[in-house]
Amino acid sequence: MLDNLHAQITTCTNCSLHKLRTNAVPGEGNPKSGIVIIGEAPGHWEDVQGKPFVGRSGKLLDKTLNGVGLDRTKVFITNIVKCRPPENRRPSKDETETCSTYINQQLELMAPRVIMPLGNTAGEWLFKKYGLDWPGATKANGQSYEVSTLFGKLTILPAFHPAAILRNPNRTEDFQAVFTQLKALI
Numbered sequence: 001m002l003d004n005l006h007a008q009i010t011t012c013t014n015c016s017l018h019k020l021r022t023n024a025v026p027g028e029g030n031p032k033s034g035i036v037i038i039g040e041a042p043g044h045w046e047d048v049q050g051k052p053f054v055g056r057s058g059k060l061l062d063k064t065l066n067g068v069g070l071d072r073t074k075v076f077i078t079n080i081v082k083c084r085p086p087e088n089r090r091p092s093k094d095e096t097e098t099c100s101t102y103i104n105q106q107l108e109l110m111a112p113r114v115i116m117p118l119g120n121t122a123g124e125w126l127f128k129k130y131g132l133d134w135p136g137a138t139k140a141n142g143q144s145y146e147v148s149t150l151f152g153k154l155t156i157l158p159a160f161h162p163a164a165i166l167r168n169p170n171r172t173e174d175f176q177a178v179f180t181q182l183k184a185l186i
């Protein structure tokens with residue numbers, strides 16, 4: 001089922017972002033892990049390789065996961081929007097709304113116990129989905145939220161987007177601490 005959905009994503013033309021993409025990026029990792037990490041949208045290298053978080057932000061994400069004994073085989077990594085917006089701009093509301101049909105279906109199929117949204121776009125979208133008010137990435141980083149869903153109890157554990165840590169390394173320890181919390185939830 002998930003494979004079929006990912007095949008649909010790779011050929012999707014539902015919004016104008018398909019016109020400039022090299023590859024759509026459905027996501028990768030272990031869909032049965034119970035943990036889904038969600039970013040905003042693919043960037044340059046993700047578009048080239050068709051994989052999520054493989055550029056500088058991805059290297060920091062990998063290093064931080066490794067720091068608590070996790071890696072890509074122990075989580076599932078994806079984005080709200082599956083094709084790269086030009087110049088890495090933030091996806092528009094329409095693009096996010098149109099593409100969110102896929103992240104919604106992915107979450108239904110994977111039924112995670114923990115979702116870690118990275119940054120404001122993923123955090124805002126996820127909080128709205130579950131009827132929560134998004135306090136902003138700085139306040140939300142490391143706060144744990146429990147919600148009831150059709151597939152059981154879900155913990156939402158937001159973290160800064162790794163790109164924000166690359167811009168502001170002073171927040172590295174706060175960012176790493178959320179992954180320690182994630183490991184403790186498993």
Ligand code: SF4
Nearest residue numbers: 012015018082083099
């Ligand atoms: S961003 Fe999403 S909705 Fe738009 S073309 Fe890509 S997969 Fe389809």
